[in-house]
Amino acid sequence: MAFAKISADPAAHPVASIYKLLIGSVVPRPIAFVSTISKTGALNLAPFSFFNAICSEPPAICFSVANRTPAKDTIANIRENGEFVVNIVTEAIAEQMNLCSGDYARGVSEFEVSGLTPDPSEIVRPPCVRESPVNMECKLMQIVEVSAKPSGASLIIGEVVRIHFDPTIADNFRIDPFKLRAIGRMGGAGYVRASDYFEMIRPRIPLKRGD
Numbered sequence: 590m591a592f593a594k595i596s597a598d599p600a601a602h603p604v605a606s607i608y609k610l611l612i613g614s615v616v617p618r619p620i621a622f623v624s625t626i627s628k629t630g631a632l633n634l635a636p637f638s639f640f641n642a643i644c645s646e647p648p649a650i651c652f653s654v655a656n657r658t659p660a661k662d663t664i665a666n667i668r669e670n671g672e673f674v675v676n677i678v679t680e681a682i683a684e685q686m687n688l689c690s691g692d693y694a695r696g697v698s699e700f701e702v703s704g705l706t707p708d709p710s711e712i713v714r715p716p717c718v719r720e721s722p723v724n725m726e727c728k729l730m731q732i733v734e735v736s737a738k739p740s741g742a743s744l745i746i747g748e749v750v751r752i753h754f755d756p757t758i759a760d761n762f763r764i765d766p767f768k769l770r771a772i773g774r775m776g777g778a779g780y781v782r783a784s785d786y787f788e789m790i791r792p793r794i795p796l797k798r799g800d
């Protein structure tokens with residue numbers, strides 16, 4: 590396969606153009622719907638698609654928050670108390686998730702804006718989203734400031750200390766993607782459903798570490 594590719598040096602193009610290349614190419618992205626709480630007890634809920642699972646032992650996830658002045662509520666709250674919950678976004682709550690991405694004043698609860706229900710967590714203070722079938726209670730491990738520039742971001746790494754999941758979508762801890770019905774984010778305003786699914790068996794070459 591031969592492509593006549595264009596070579597783009599990030600330093601030679603507007604930040605917004607390179608951003609479009611990034612978010613249009615790294616697709617589909619999972620969406621962390623992150624609940625946090627401020628030191629005065631105000632609840633916050635916002636979606637982040639620069640998100641992934643990064644470690645199994647201990648289970649850990651990360652997501653990235655773009656710089657803004659003042660800082661986005663999510664990272665401000667996590668800096669205050671080091672706790673958050675990642676809720677998985679499904680087709681059923683896609684519109685509520687989108688509502689929660691509005692730039693509301695600090696102190697406005699996106700639970701109230703969206704009508705989603707806060708359920709008490711077991712270990713951390715921020716609540717779980719009842720309408721999300723999988724919730725991961727997390728404790729902050731590290732914040733990595735990737736860049737302090739205006740369009741820079743900080744990566745939040747969290748240890749997953751509890752996972753709540755709907756048993757009707759799982760068989761012996763294996764989540765059925767057709768029952769979960771997670772959505773993914775594409776570039777621009779695009780989203781995908783996780784229903785165009787196929788499987789591939791990995792090659793069975795003996796590996797030194799047995800993995």
Ligand SMILES: Cc1cc2nc3c(=O)[nH]c(=O)nc-3n(C[C@H](O)[C@H](O)[C@H](O)COP(=O)(O)O)c2cc1C
Nearest residue numbers: 635636637638639653654655661662663690691692
């Ligand atoms: C699907 C989706 C994904 C998003 N991903 C990110 C992201 O990865 N990083 C980010 O900083 N903002 C992201 N946003 C924007 C934030 O959700 C938005 O700035 C929100 O207002 C932040 O809320 P907060 O100030 O309550 O933390 C995303 C928005 C949507 C709808």
